[in-house]
Amino acid sequence: MRLRRSSEARGWSPPGADGGEATAGASRIGNGALALWLVLLTAVVVTLDAFTGSDVPLIPLLVVLPALASVFCTVRQTTAVAVWVTAVVAASRIASNSSFWGVLFLVGFTALASSLGVFACAARIRHANEVARLRSAAVALQRQILRPLPIITRQICAHGLYEPIEEDRFVGGDIYEVVQSPHGTRVIIGDVQGKGLPAIGTGFAALGAFREAAVRESDLIAVADSVEDAVVRHNAFSAETGEAERFVTALVLGFDGSDRVRVVNCGHLAPRLLRDGAASVVALHRTSVPLGMAELAGEARAAEWVAFPQGATLIVLTDGVTEARDATGDFYPFDERLGRWADHDPEQVLEALRGDLQNFAGGVRRDDVAVLVLNRPSQCGGAADPPGTTAAQRPSP
Known part of the structure; x- marks a missing residue:
């Protein structure tokens, strides 16, 4: 089912996308x-x-x-x-x-x-x-790789922050996608090893596979395995053309509208949970190797359930946030700062994070930054329903 993109309804487009001449x-x-x-x-x-x-x-x-x-x-x-x-x-x-x-x-x-x-x-x-x-x-072309945020599905509303390290591009080595499927909403956020156009190519291969598998596969592990296969095939092609092989750290999440979220962790950062004015790290106990490296692992990928209570907000991100440094070389204290904004709405959290991160790093970015703030549609502040939503399908307030 097609997703509703409220940013497009407001006429959002990247700078330079229209009227360039x-x-x-x-x-x-x-x-x-x-x-x-x-x-x-x-x-x-x-x-x-x-x-x-x-x-x-x-x-x-x-x-x-x-x-x-x-x-x-x-x-x-x-x-x-x-x-x-x-x-x-x-x-x-x-x-x-x-x-x-x-x-x-x-x-x-x-x-x-x-x-x-x-x-x-x-x-x-x-x-x-x-x-x-x-x-x-x-x-x-780049907008076909990463679609504008926010994205609203039947189970979640996804706001986000995305800032590639290269200012002349709108897409970097970090990837994300939100797909409404017959099995619920599937989300991926990932970080491709390296930077530049080769990293974008690997990310595009991973996203294409995820978009197909998210709708086709009923099991979330099968979705992750499909993306794994796509990265392996892309690496094989890259090796034939003389390019370096790359892996992708990623979180694959499945939302079914309940108070739990299913997660497959492929060597990525753990999510953060905002609830009752407090922020906490979501403990993940089943972490597997990054996408593209399954042959090196001795066991298959595994999924686990994590809590997603009513009224809570889940934040997934890439290491461009946690590994940002100030002039003295200290890492950005993300969890400490996030606790200050735990009672803010998603857009306020992202705005505060963007400004604070820029001030902390002195305006110097060393890596791509991607953050998704995920909560239920009823918490989106009156955002429109996805196309085809009936009164019976709307989430209760």
């Missing part, structure tokens, strides 16, 4: 401000040229103005500056009783230099539009 060619200076600066600079140069006389003519310095305009303005604005400068140079030389050939040479030189400024502006905007198109395509 329009903004790429936009002027950074308004017409009024441009005209004011143009008149002022022209007056200064003309005045100085009048004082220096014919011995040191300064009027040719005006050819710098179209070059400056080509960096910040549109083609139309740059053309207007070029025409203005050429006209001012021609008028000043004629007024100074210069020789015909002198006027012709200087006006021709000014027109040529100004034209180069116009062509440079056009080339800049054309290049910016090409980059904007490529960026928009990349964003559209």
